[in-house]
Amino acid sequence: MKLDIAKVERELRETRETVVHQMQELGATETGDLTGDVNYGDGFSDAGAATAERTEVMGVVDALKAQLDGIDAALEQIAGGTYGFCITCGDEIGDDRLEFRPESVQCVTCKTTKG
Numbered sequence: 095m096k097l098d099i100a101k102v103e104r105e106l107r108e109t110r111e112t113v114v115h116q117m118q119e120l121g122a123t124e125t126g127d128l129t130g131d132v133n134y135g136d137g138f139s140d141a142g143a144a145t146a147e148r149t150e151v152m153g154v155v156d157a158l159k160a161q162l163d164g165i166d167a168a169l170e171q172i173a174g175g176t177y178g179f180c181i182t183c184g185d186e187i188g189d190d191r192l193e194f195r196p197e198s199v200q201c202v203t204c205k206t207t208k209g
């Protein structure tokens with residue numbers, strides 16, 4: 095592996111902060127729970143629209159939470175010295191994939207077979 099782990103870790107932590115911030119802006123906690131005190135503004139005076147908006151927000155929050163989980167798993171791997179190796183099969187994930195998605199903890203094969 096040719097990747098600079100210290101740089102990867104720094105980037106992952108920066109991305110993590112951004113993701114957490116995005117979740118907070120959507121009214122969600124770091125664990126993906128909506129706090130329920132979000133003001134969607136006057137444009138959502140009718141309950142149906144508000145519910146639709148909330149469902150949409152939940153979808154975005156879910157995606158952000160999944161990304162956060164991946165970042166945490168990758169950071170754990172860095173701490174444990176196993177970063178760059180698939181958590182499922184132990185194969186090398188590959189620098190190309192890690193450069194594209196630093197939070198990758200599975201190789202392409204395991205990721206696509208959904209284990």
Ligand SMILES: [Zn+2]
Nearest residue numbers: 180183201204
């Ligand atoms: Zn694998």
